[in-house]
Amino acid sequence: xxxxxxxxxxxxxxxxxxxxxxxxxxxxxxxxxxxxxxxxxxxxxxxxxxxxxxxxxxxxxxxxxxxxxxxxxxxxxxxxxxxxxxxxxxxxxxxxxxxxxxxxxxxxxxxxxxxxxxxxxxxxxxxxxxxxxxxxxxxxxxxxxxxxxxxxxxxxxxxxxxxxxxxxxxxxxxxxxxxxxxxxxxxxxxxxxxxxxxxxxxxxxxxxxxxxxxxxxxxxxxxxxxxxxxxxxxxxxxxxxxxxxxxxxxxxxxxxxxxxxxxxxxxxxxxxxxxxxxxxxxxxxxxxxxxxxxxxxxxxxxxxxxxxxxxxxxxxxxxxxxxxxxxxxxxxxxxxxxxxxxxxxxxxxxxxxxxxxxxxxxxxxxxxxxxxxxxxxxxxxxxxxxxxxxxxxxxxxxxxxxxxxxxxxxxxxxxxxxxxxxxxxxxxxxxxxxxxxxxxxxxxxxxxxxxxxxxxxxxxxxxxxxxxxxxxxxxxxxxxxxxxx
Numbered sequence: 001x002x003x004x005x006x007x008x009x010x011x012x013x014x015x016x017x018x019x020x021x022x023x024x025x026x027x028x029x030x031x032x033x034x035x036x037x038x039x040x041x042x043x044x045x046x047x048x049x050x051x052x053x054x055x056x057x058x059x060x061x062x063x064x065x066x067x068x069x070x071x072x073x074x075x076x077x078x079x080x081x082x083x084x085x086x087x088x089x090x091x092x093x094x095x096x097x098x099x100x101x102x103x104x105x106x107x108x109x110x111x112x113x114x115x116x117x118x119x120x121x122x123x124x125x126x127x128x129x130x131x132x133x134x135x136x137x138x139x140x141x142x143x144x145x146x147x148x149x150x151x152x153x154x155x156x157x158x159x160x161x162x163x164x165x166x167x168x169x170x171x172x173x174x175x176x177x178x179x180x181x182x183x184x185x186x187x188x189x190x191x192x193x194x195x196x197x198x199x200x201x202x203x204x205x206x207x208x209x210x211x212x213x214x215x216x217x218x219x220x221x222x223x224x225x226x227x228x229x230x231x232x233x234x235x236x237x238x239x240x241x242x243x244x245x246x247x248x249x250x251x252x253x254x255x256x257x258x259x260x261x262x263x264x265x266x267x268x269x270x271x272x273x274x275x276x277x278x279x280x281x282x283x284x285x286x287x288x289x290x291x292x293x294x295x296x297x298x299x300x301x302x303x304x305x306x307x308x309x310x311x312x313x314x315x316x317x318x319x320x321x322x323x324x325x326x327x328x329x330x331x332x333x334x335x336x337x338x339x340x341x342x343x344x345x346x347x348x349x350x351x352x353x354x355x356x357x358x359x360x361x362x363x364x365x366x367x368x369x370x371x372x373x374x375x376x377x378x379x380x381x382x383x384x385x386x387x388x389x390x391x392x393x394x395x396x397x398x399x400x401x402x403x404x405x406x407x408x409x410x411x412x413x414x415x416x417x418x419x420x421x422x423x424x425x426x427x428x429x430x431x432x433x434x435x436x437x438x439x440x441x442x443x444x445x446x447x448x449x450x451x452x453x454x455x456x457x458x459x460x461x462x463x464x465x466x467x468x469x470x471x472x473x474x475x476x477x478x479x480x481x482x483x484x485x
Contacts, residue, residue: 010094010130010184011138012146012157018107019150019310023056025105032060033082034090037067037140037438038316038386039323040168040309042088044141044161047328049087054329067456068093069445073100085109088140088165092436092447098122108142111135113432113463127182135425135449136173137181141165145186150418159304160293161328165266165424167291168309170389170452173422174389177203177288187291197292202262204254205310207290208303211251212265213238220350222282223390224273225358229351237472241268253299265314301340302327309389314346315339317382345382353379353387364391366400369473371467373404381406385417385454392419399423401431401473403466407459414462416455418469424451427480434472436464 016104025032033051036046046062053060061082065072068089073096076084083105087149090097091110107123111134114126125143128134145162148155166172174180177188178198192198201207204215213235220228227234236243245262254262270283291305294390302308315324323339356378357363365372373379379387388404401420408415420431432446432453439446439455441463457465 002216007127007131008185010129011125011132011143011182012150014125014130014369015143015146015150017145017226018109018125018298021105021107022083022085022147023151026053026056026058029385030058031082032058032083032085033076033079034060034062034087034323035063036062036075036086037088038064039088039167039310040316041139041141043312043316043321043324044168044309044328045087045139045144045167047324048141048144048148048155048158048161049085050218050325051158051329054150055152055154057080062225062325064316064325067090067445067454068096068167070096070100077101077104083107087144088112091128092432093126093445094122094124094386109147111138111140111143113430113450115437116118116473132182135327135451136171138183138186139169139171141168142183142186146182149189154217156189157193157195159193160195160204160295161188162186163190163196163291163307163311164293164308164328167306168313171363172289175480177285179289181233181290193316195293197294199290201286201290201424202266202284202286203290203306205299205307206304208252208307209299209301210258211255212243212245215254218347219286220347220354220386222278222285222393224269224272224288225276227272229355237268237272238265240267246338272370282393298338299344300337310345310346311384311451314343318342318345318388330453349380350383350386354390357387357391367466367470369470369477370400370466371402373402374406375406377407378410379406381408381415384415388419389452392421403469404463405463405466409459413444414457414459414465416457418448418453418463420451422451424477424480428483429476429480434469438472441465441468 010344032047034046036042050062086108089113090108090209091114111124111127113128127138141162145158148158166179172179205218206215214231216234217231217449275282293305295301296302301311312324315321320342323335326335327339363374373385384404384406394403403416405414405416418431419433430450432450435446435453435455439457441460442457444455444457448454
């Protein structure tokens, strides 16, 4: 525990240094450019930083990106007189940043794997640099929050947004689907500030907002074949198992059910999944910690932190990231209405893709050392990361890394999203490093975490990239076996 505390203290010290530089620039009336990733974690981070800067009367702009590459770096380099803050990105692109963005005042607040390169011109706050598991214990929004808290204790009321970011990055891997590590300290801040309560419940999508059968149909993590995306079948399933769906002619939501009714639903779903050959862990993933945002209105998608995260992901993935940032910064009304529409669009895209894969099992190829999901142009690149996550947690017997790709012809790119299992990462397997090395070999960019990573390469190098990833996985697995890990 002492070692962990020392690591956390080292991270907080780095946050203090970044906060000091940011405050000095703000006091000099300097302007800021926040550049953040388009997923839930990145949008939460941008919202945290935007609010913190607003509170010190700083001038700023927010720019949301898919990834950091040379084109984006060149565009950033052309900006004049900004203090650049990169959140939830930048740590894995230090070579590009140092080459392209010379002479700029720059802070990186990230949590992705990075090379430990000291550069006085760059303030780089990253938990991986102080030995903290940045894939599990803190997200990009968490790093942004700790920096915002160092700017002012007033910003403790933003802790719940870091919880949303961590859940969006699927860091709820501790027992009981809880957040742990540094995230647990952030959860504690959010609870003390009166913005968060933690309960245990069935993790159906829309527990606050939707009729029970729709909540079951909308649940995609785990994806339940025959039920996910099928409202009529979910209605029949619940009725068959004795669940009363209406009371006084009004649809009931999960929050309205008794403990016994929830227990009955969980048992029925467990039996259903077992009958289809799924591991018990898949059923258990339906039960866990629920993070309730107490200041949000009941019956809205912002009340449940996981649903909030999915809403943010939807805005970012459907090209409406500005809505997500605005919501994080307190906007509601029409903004929330439009974001909810984006969420429905996003959910429908995911459901379509999963049904397509279910109907075309040959699109999932098992190679010697990896699974490959050939999404082609059918699976939209906006949802390829969501698809790889869902498949990696739902395939009954997956024991190898999984990589899924979408083709983006207009950019001549194949976009990859990769996932592996904790049984490998706990032995030292590093998927992010494999994706980085393979992408660089084939004129692309890649990286991420040991358990989840991504890459993009030119379309005509896609097949060579896949074969090389398979080869690198084999080499790394052999090394682990030789080392006795």
